[in-house]
Amino acid sequence: MREQGFTLKAEKCHFLQASVEYLGFVVDKHGRHVSVSKVQAILDMPAPEDVQQLRSFLGMINHYSRFIAQLATKTYCMNSLLKADVDWAWSRECESAFQGLKKELAEATMLVHYDPAKPLILAADASQYGIGAVISHRGPEGEDRPIAHASKTLTETEQRYAQIEKEALALVFGVKKFDQYLAGREFVLLTDHKPLVTIFGSKAGIPIVSANRLQRWAVALMGYSFRIEYRSTADFGQADGLSRLPLHSKDMFDVNDWGMSEVVHQIDVEQLSETPVDARKIASATGKDPLLARCRHLVLSGWPDKAPADIQPYYQRRFQLSVVSGCVVWGARTVIPTALRTQLLNYLHQTHAGVVRMKAEARSHFWWPGMDGDIERLSQNCPQCSLASKETPKVPLQQWPIAERAWERVHMDFAGPFRNEMFLIIVDSFSKWPEVIRMRRTQSADVIAVMENLCVRYGYPRQLVTDNGPQFTSAEFSDYCQRNGIKHLRTAPGHPQSNGQAERYVGSFKDAMTKMLAAGKTDLDEAIRQYLLRYRTTPQSTTGSPPDELFLNRRLRTALDRIHPDVNEKRVANQARYKEQFDQHTKAKEFSPGQKVIVRDYRHGPKTNWTAGKLISRKGQRQWIVTVDGDQWVRHEDQIKLRHWRSDNEEPNDVTALPEIPKQLAETTSSASMKTAEPEVPAAVTVKPEPEIPAVPEAITNPQPLPQATNAEQPALRQSTRVTKVPDRYGYEKGKM
Structure with a gap:
């Protein structure tokens, strides 16, 4: 101190003391306390009887404002008596507040010293007519120990703010009030208004629909390093009380705010200056609209946890609504009362610009619940707009039913x-x-x-x-x-x-x-x-x-099919080999129409017999049509034999002609036929043109024809008496022939 040029008076100095009293405060190692000797005069002070005495009392109380929570609200009724246009009237409410303040001053809480090494907590809250803030250190056990209290009474302009704006104002007030503690440090910002966490703490940026004032405050808070947290009102008493009992203040906290509000208001007025209505008419009609007037009151006083169905459209946007010059504003759009909506719709429809353009223009200036639907109905009910409209959106696709078959x-x-x-x-x-x-x-x-x-x-x-x-x-x-x-x-x-x-x-x-x-x-x-x-x-x-x-249920053959190997070549070779093997045990038969034959007869069951018939014509490669007893049968060549004898119902000359033979051969044949009752006839005789016969001696130039077989010479046929079982595959009934 000698080096610095200080001169001290010994009787006024006390060294190595456990505590020191200074400017009405007691300072010790734990923090600052209220000096009992200094506040005793306040405790003994009688109730003021005029404005001057009241000013003296409030001045003394304000000196210890850091120790009294909710001071601004507790002195609200007394601050009201300081107004020039208010008559003096000391009420029971004022007396109660007066005695309560003296008692709280006697029981004032200790304020801890500021420590740069300890975490900082700033809590702020707002009420209808005041805002408050508390800056604290967080102790090792998680308790908050206050460093200082601050509160402020809202001006008439600020009292017209929306509740979300009042809450935001409290945060900005607290940050600027304790700027000397917070600048350059990271701290926690506590609020009991949850929407502010999104507006001031979102990493994605400030929501576009936020009011202009909130956006400006959010930009101002970007100069500080903080983490905003939400705390329920029940656990938020340290700042809530200060907001409800604020200090009286004639100074505007945000000097620039009023000017900015005027600018915003002026912009809103200019936006509607060329319309059939203006901001003054909207503010007047808002007060007369029951629903919108109630909405405006809730914006200013605060929203309940639940809202009725009729006010739900506004309740869903409650965090973005504000009041400017008596008009409810959603972001940059003015909320239009019911009485003025038709005028604005007709104004939009003057140029028949279409639904999309009318919506875009309306969304730039104003809003009300169901505005888009009202614009669409207005355009639909307009004959000119309907007749000149473009193609409507396509309806969902209606497909044809799937056909079940070809050519259906x-x-x-x-x-x-x-x-x-x-x-x-x-x-x-x-x-x-x-x-x-x-x-x-x-x-x-x-x-x-x-x-x-x-x-x-x-x-x-x-x-x-x-x-x-x-x-x-x-x-x-x-x-x-x-x-x-x-x-x-x-x-x-x-x-x-x-x-x-x-x-x-x-x-x-x-x-x-x-x-x-x-x-x-x-x-x-x-x-x-x-x-x-x-x-x-x-x-x-x-x-x-x-x-x-x-x-076609098949594939058409094209030139590309030649690329694939022919699977039929092997099949043709197999068929040829099978035919060769089969034909080794067969004998070719040649028939012609008109020949007498005997054919298989299946009329009496599976036991096949032979019956006389006559060939009529060929049917296919191996089948013939045969007439038998006036009926026509179809038989395979394996079921046909040539016949050289005449049946009972045939004409005498209806026999198969045989080729002539020389006389010597005829005699030999005749003598041979005498020895046997029936000549041996070849199994098959092919009818061909007669071959040329060489010259023979005169003795045999006139040969005799072969003897004709008669019915007497033909052996009698008999039917077997054996009973056979008919297979089911022939379709006959069992036991019947």
Whole structure:
């Protein structure tokens, strides 16, 4: 001290003391305390009788404001008596507050010393007419020990703030009040208003719909390093009391805030200056609107935990609503009362700008619940807007039912004029099988002729889908469809999507023909044939199979099939080998029409007998038609033998002619026939032209014919008496022949 030039008076100095009293405070190692000797005068002071005495009392109390929580609210009724236009009236409320303050001063809480090494906590809260803040150190056991208290009475302008703005003002007030403690340090900011955590603490940025004042305060707090936390009101007494008992203050806390509010208000007024209404009319109508007036009151006083259904649209936006010059504002948009909404809608609709433009213009300036729906209804009810409107949004796709079989539903349409010609396109819905027919004329009779040509091959379809062309809407075509049981379905006019199956193929056909002809094809018919073959044999993406397989139930053979090995070569070789082996035990038979034969007779059961008959004609390679007793049977060559004798019902000369033989051979044959009752006849005699006979001696130039067999010479046939069991496979009843 000597080096610094200090001069001390010994009787006024005390060294090595446990505590020191200074400026009405007692300072010790634990912190600051209220000096009992200094506050005794306050404790003994009688109730003030005029404004001057009241000012003296409040001045003494304010000196110890750091020790009294909720001081601003507790002195509110006494501060009201200091106003110039208020008559002096010391009420019971003032007396109660007066005695309570003296008692709290006597029991003042200790304030700890500021320690740069300990964590800092700043809690702030707001009430209807005051804001308060407490800065504290957090102890080792998690308890908060106050360093200082601060509170402030809200001005009339600030009292008109929305509740969320009052809460934000409390935070900004606390930060600026204790700036000397907080600057350059990280601290925790406590609030009991949860929306402020999003506005002031969001890492994604400030919400756009926040009020301008909140956005400006959020920017101001960016100069501090803090972490904002939410604390329920029940656990937030240290700052809540200060806000409800604030210190009287005639000074504006945020000097620039009033000017900014005026700027915001001026902008709002200018935005509506050219409209049928202005901000003054809106503020007046807001007070007369029961719902919006209640909403404005809740914005200023605070929202309940739950709101009725009629006010839910405003309750959902309660954290973004504010009040400016009597108008409820949502962000930068003014909330319009019910009485003024029609005028603004008519103003928007003056130029018939359309729904989208009207919504965009309205959203830039004002809002009310259901505004978008009101704009849409206004445009829908306007004849000019409806008649000049563009295409409506497409309805959900309604697909055709899937056909169950080929040629059940057929789609038809015309393609052209293409290269000065018309083509009729027909597509099967089930298999996607196409037909392309070049049409010289497109009348109903020509279409019917094409349909008849196709129906001869494929039959009549169940359903036929076309557009509304004159050839399809004529009475002639309608009668044709009704006569043949075809259900004719026509799509809506001007909506080709309904017949999309044919329309898509029309486009594919035109594209393919254009490319093929451009590539050098000169014959259009040849190009169409090649295109149809390729299209019919190519798998489709919708069905996964080629059209020919689904439509014909087989694959068409194309030039590409030559690439695959022929599996039939091995099959042909196997058949040839089998025939060779089988034919080793067979003998060829040659028959001709008119020959007498005996054939197998199955009329009496599986026991086969032979019956006389006569060949009529060949049926196939190995089958013949045979007449037996006036009936015609079909028998295989294995079931036929040549017959050289005449049956009872045949004419005498109705025998098979045999070739003439020389006389010597005839005599030999005659002598041989005398020895046996029946000559041996070959099993099969082939009827051929007579061969040339060489010259023979005169003695044998006149040979005698062979003797004819008679019925007496033929041995009698008998039926077996053995009883046989008939197999079921012949279809006869058991036990019957």
